[in-house]
Amino acid sequence: MTTTEPAALAMAHAPLAHVPLAQRTLPSMLQRQAAVYGERPLLRVAGHQWLHRDAARVAGARAATLAEAGIVRGDRVALMTGNGIEFLDVFLGSAWHGAVVVPINTASMGPQIGYFLGNSAARLLVIAAEWLPRLADVDWTGSPLQTVWIIGPWDGTVPAGLATLVQFARVQALPSAASAGAPAAVDAAPVQPGDPLAILYTSGTTGPAKGVICPHAQYHGWGANSAAVLGVGADDVLCTTLPLFHINALNTFAQAALTGCEVVFESRFSASGFWPSMRANGATVVYLLGAMVPILLAQPPGEGERDHRVRAGLGPGVPQAAARDFLERTGVRLLEGYGSTETNFVIATAPDSPRGGVMGWLRPGFDARVADEDDAALPDGEAGELLLRADEPYAFASGYFGMPDKTVEAWRNLWFHTGDRVVRDPDGAFRFIDRIKDAIRRRGENISSFEVEQVLLSHPGVASCAVYPVRSELAEDEVMASVVVRHVGAFDADALLDFCAARLPYFAVPRYLDVVAALPCTENGKVQKYKLRERGVTATTHERRPAQRAAAPRPAAT
Structure with a gap:
């Protein structure tokens, strides 16, 4: 694939080529x-x-x-x-x-x-x-x-x-x-x-x-690729508030181990404590997710936002306007990128990228295709599913544990199918359009609508339901559910949400709840969630009580 890459991304060889495979x-x-x-x-x-x-x-x-x-x-x-x-x-x-x-x-x-x-x-x-x-x-x-x-x-x-x-x-x-x-x-x-x-x-x-x-070898690759994108060197201090049970924070340890620098793991994200923590730790590289930046920008401006050593940040999914405001207020340029637990850091921007508003350019060692429903390549400018593969052995995940059918489905035709709809521009940049999969992403967490629906359906008062994302004021997803109840007169929306809170991670509990007479379905009975998403929050939608939401231990302003 021939592209015009920013200078910081133009490399003659894959970033892992100098490390023998056996040592990865x-x-x-x-x-x-x-x-x-x-x-x-x-x-x-x-x-x-x-x-x-x-x-x-x-x-x-x-x-x-x-x-x-x-x-x-x-x-x-x-x-x-x-x-x-x-x-x-x-x-x-x-x-x-x-x-x-x-x-x-x-x-x-x-x-x-x-x-x-x-x-x-x-x-x-x-x-x-x-x-x-x-x-x-x-x-x-x-x-x-x-x-x-x-x-x-x-x-x-x-x-x-x-x-x-x-x-x-x-x-x-x-x-x-x-x-x-x-x-x-x-x-x-x-x-x-x-x-x-x-x-x-x-x-x-x-x-x-x-x-x-x-x-x-995939873990080694995550560290090597991320360090290359961020320009991590032996004198850097990496600092993250993200949880170690996700690849993002685990990856920071690999970056430090490979480059000889230092990494600091904080226990949680705090909007009011973020910059004091970065200054106290001497951080030079930080790691943020999409919703974290609007939360930080909602804090009152202060001198502490400039009095730090941070030179770079990784901010996948940060809205372009928020990234621009963040740069103006803090002096920190956030780099965009694309990767998943199944793949690696395959697409990224750089400090000298010619433009923003994109996921970035393909990194050395990987191949990408924007494809139609038959996995055939689409021309630049036309939206399709992002398919990925790696040049190096074991640079991607090996599959899904105990799920051979799901593994074959995701890796069919020798490509990993991301489920994300993107566009490739003539200059080689990839732009994210939306998710093809029925998934929800909130507070940096992927939420299975299926799992939320199973909890809702286990409540004796719920006959059927559909769970789907709606956009929030933080430019991320909020969880919304439409439910058909068995007895309308006896239904208590807050009680149902409390029922969910005892059985779901806090970030997966619906914020919005609609009681509907019936779910929109196709002729063969498949729920048409796109119609529910298009309708979104209305005047009759029940919103989870602020006190209920505040009680949840989530990464928000303090």
Whole structure:
């Protein structure tokens, strides 16, 4: 594909070409950084600090405790905790041991946790003590789970609702990997670049969430590509408030490990605390999602927005006007880009990009096609589905865990089908138009309309429903549901939303609710959601109470 690329993106070879494929594994990455950058600062998180040489040492020590617990190469280790040193300890230790990490969104409630554990067939669950009670709603029938490790303050008491779990699984505090009685650190397992490193769950569109199998080389590629786009060097300080259970924040560790710089993980996003945090951390590169920028711009202007060291930011999905205002107020240019859990950082802008308002230009090492329904290429200027593939082995995900049919569907005809409608302009830039898939994206999270609908349908008062996105004041999606109720007179909209809040992650609970006599359907009974989206919020729409929304722990202004 011939394009006119910005100078910062025009590279003769793929950014991974200088690293032999066999070395694109996390253990190799940790061993290299220990040898090359050993005494340089690597990370700061929740009061803990590591040098680059510490990462391999910690990984080997944690791997020894995993081996002692009976975890073997290829076993799945589920991990549900916030941005803390324990997350990285278990993540790196599992990779060193050849096990597969299954990060779980900390907003997940019992039904979702049970699904992730069951679908991945995890043998070990590492979970923060504060979320232990959520396991009471998990169906343990047929679960291969053998051990639960608890992170944080825990008095050893197992909630009464977990009686079934303790019958077949050991529940204990996270074993210390550094105490005198801990097993000796072990050597890295001989993992290969195509071996699975993690299973990252991404919300399904017409079914349950899919576990994306991320090989070691894909993770290496995420770090290398992101570092190249952002120009990350050894003197940078990367700082993110995004959660480690998503690829965006996990990727920042890879960037630091590959370049010898330092990364700081904050526990959460705060609009009022963002710039003070960036100044205190000495951040030079920051990571933002679409809705975060309008939230920051809604804060009163202050000198602190300019009194910082930040030179660049990654801001996929930020509206063009907001990115322009952000640059004027803070002096920070946000770079756009496109990637997904299944792919890599394949499309990006650069500081010298000739224009904004686009996702960017194709990066070296990847190929892209804008295609029609038969996967045939469309000419520039015509909208179609974005299809992607990589030149390098294992640069993309290996498929969906336990879902061969979904894997074949997504990777058919040797292309990964993104489900996004885009346009390619004559200068090679790609512009996002909309989502083809029935998905919702809110607060940086992908929401499955199917999963929200299943919760709504489990309420005895709901006969049928449809869940779909509507635009919010933050230039992102809000969740809206249209429901057909069994008894209109006895229906309580707030009670239904409270019912959802107890069973869904906070970001997936509908903000808007319409009670309708019937859902618009095709002749064969398929709900025509586009008609509901076009109608949107009306005068009769019920909006979730502000107090209900404020109670949810979400990344908003403080």
